[in-house]
Amino acid sequence: MKNTGGSRKAKRRAGEHAATAVEDGMVVGLGTGSTAAHAIRAIGDKIRDGLDVEGVPTSFQSRQLAIEEEIPVVDLDEVPGVDLAIDGADQIADGQLIKGGGGAHAREKVVDATADRFLVVADPSKRAETLDSPVPVETLPAARPVVEREIRELGGEPSLRSAERKDGPVVTDNGNVVLDCEFGPIETPDTLAEQLSTLPGVVEHGLFVDLADEIHVGTADDVTVERL
Numbered sequence: 001m002k003n004t005g006g007s008r009k010a011k012r013r014a015g016e017h018a019a020t021a022v023e024d025g026m027v028v029g030l031g032t033g034s035t036a037a038h039a040i041r042a043i044g045d046k047i048r049d050g051l052d053v054e055g056v057p058t059s060f061q062s063r064q065l066a067i068e069e070e071i072p073v074v075d076l077d078e079v080p081g082v083d084l085a086i087d088g089a090d091q092i093a094d095g096q097l098i099k100g101g102g103g104a105h106a107r108e109k110v111v112d113a114t115a116d117r118f119l120v121v122a123d124p125s126k127r128a129e130t131l132d133s134p135v136p137v138e139t140l141p142a143a144r145p146v147v148e149r150e151i152r153e154l155g156g157e158p159s160l161r162s163a164e165r166k167d168g169p170v171v172t173d174n175g176n177v178v179l180d181c182e183f184g185p186i187e188t189p190d191t192l193a194e195q196l197s198t199l200p201g202v203v204e205h206g207l208f209v210d211l212a213d214e215i216h217v218g219t220a221d222d223v224t225v226e227r228l
């Protein structure tokens with residue numbers, strides 16, 4: 001979907017609403033993408049008002065924004081745990097997610113899964129009856145042909161992610177490539193998630209099954225919160 005004015009407002013409302021859950025002393029997982037960026041900016045505002053938190057970025061992009069917003073940045077191995085994570089999603093159906101539009105899903109999954117509470121922030125275009133978007137699969141570059149073959153065995157059609165203004169494939173923050181894998185409607189995301197996780201050469205896939213605790217969906221003038 002195009003990032004229309006309405007969608008921008010909806011993303012902003014969702015991000016800012018989720019940021020109200022951030023409390024003094026927390027370690028907060030900082031998601032990736034335009035909706036999570038609104039939450040990061042709102043946390044920055046709270047810090048300038050005296051809030052004391054630390055942020056665990058999920059990508060180069062969220063780290064840069066956190067630094068601009070004066071959020072003290074820490075790595076996962078420097079903190080005992082993550083109290084709250086706020087992150088976006090590419091598609092949401094029945095509480096399950098597809099993530100990885102920004103190619104950051106490997107770090108996002110570690111941070112979001114480890115958080116005591118994981119809040120998803122989105123605009124209404126992300127909601128679907130059934131997950132059917134391509135599933136991003138981060139893959140070791142040398143394993144690409146092997147993983148592509150295995151994905152086809154599972155009934156998927158992989159396509160190497162490339163960027164409009166870059167020669168060659170998109171390379172993730174971890175130095176890997178991303179295969180966007182078309183499976184059609186995914187009736188049992190838990191089964192596919194398990195199958196993808198077992199493939200040698202796969203670093204991480206973008207199916208986030210049973211990880212979200214709350215889904216904050218913004219509209220132009222409101223936010224709905226679904227607790228799972």
Ligand SMILES: O=C(CO)[C@H](O)[C@H](O)COP(=O)(O)O
Pocket residue numbers: 011031032033034035036087088089090098099100101102103104105108
């Ligand atoms: O999974 C992600 C990055 O890997 C993002 O959270 C997802 O792509 C949503 O992005 P946006 O909020 O810009 O629509």
